[in-house]
Amino acid sequence: MSSPAAAKHILAISGSLRRQSFNTGLLRAAMELAPPGMTITITNIGGFPLYDDDVRLEGYPPVVQAFRDQITAADGLLMACPEYNYSVSGVLKNAIDWASRPPGNLFNEKPVAIVGAATGLFGSIRGQNHLRAILAGLNCNVLHKPEVMVASAASKFDAEGKLTDETARKLIGELLVKLAAT
Numbered sequence: 001m002s003s004p005a006a007a008k009h010i011l012a013i014s015g016s017l018r019r020q021s022f023n024t025g026l027l028r029a030a031m032e033l034a035p036p037g038m039t040i041t042i043t044n045i046g047g048f049p050l051y052d053d054d055v056r057l058e059g060y061p062p063v064v065q066a067f068r069d070q071i072t073a074a075d076g077l078l079m080a081c082p083e084y085n086y087s088v089s090g091v092l093k094n095a096i097d098w099a100s101r102p103p104g105n106l107f108n109e110k111p112v113a114i115v116g117a118a119t120g121l122f123g124s125i126r127g128q129n130h131l132r133a134i135l136a137g138l139n140c141n142v143l144h145k146p147e148v149m150v151a152s153a154a155s156k157f158d159a160e161g162k163l164t165d166e167t168a169r170k171l172i173g174e175l176l177v178k179l180a181a182t
């Protein structure tokens with residue numbers, strides 16, 4: 001019999017700053033669906049300045065340094081990826097850019113799971129594909145399956161912003177079990 005999985009702390013990052021964001025809603029669902037031993041903390045990347053290498057060389061802004069420290073401390077990352085103009089949102093890319101610079105590569109071999117929601121029919125898959133390419137460049141260990149693409153997102157959440165779609169909830173649960181095993 002295998003031993004119980006060690007406790008895992010997952011840092012969750014939403015690429016949408018919108019109060020009623022469906023993508024942030026997926027992260028709240030993940031908190032409900034996390035397997036035993038896994039804790040998920042949703043961080044906020046909204047207060048970051050736009051990336052500027054001159055600023056970095058003077059020292060990371062405190063909000064950015066705190067985010068970098070959260071990534072270092074996490075056993076894995078869960079990213080909720082909206083699709084903006086067929087790609088990732090600017091806020092998510094900006095946060096990744098800040099976290100990607102020296103010292104070290106905070107993302108190196110970091111396990112990452114991706115979910116995404118869009119109001120259109122493609123469930124953010126084009127944005128997620130771009131995110132996978134970005135994370136490959138940072139040498140993250142990105143889980144390939146299951147893919148969690150919540151299409152027509154406006155019909156999949158209730159008035160309180162809770163994910164009601166059973167297929168999506170099942171897939172998120174399966175994804176988190178795989179993340180726990182990494």
Ligand SMILES: Cc1cc2nc3c(=O)[nH]c(=O)nc-3n(C[C@H](O)[C@H](O)[C@H](O)COP(=O)(O)O)c2cc1C
Binds near residue numbers: 018082085119120
């Ligand atoms: C700037 C912008 C670009 C968008 N581009 C796309 C797109 O390319 N494909 C798509 O399916 N939805 C697109 N949408 C619609 C988003 O899927 C929708 O706004 C969704 O609710 C965003 O995620 P959120 O609910 O987490 O904020 C776009 C929305 C914005 C604001």
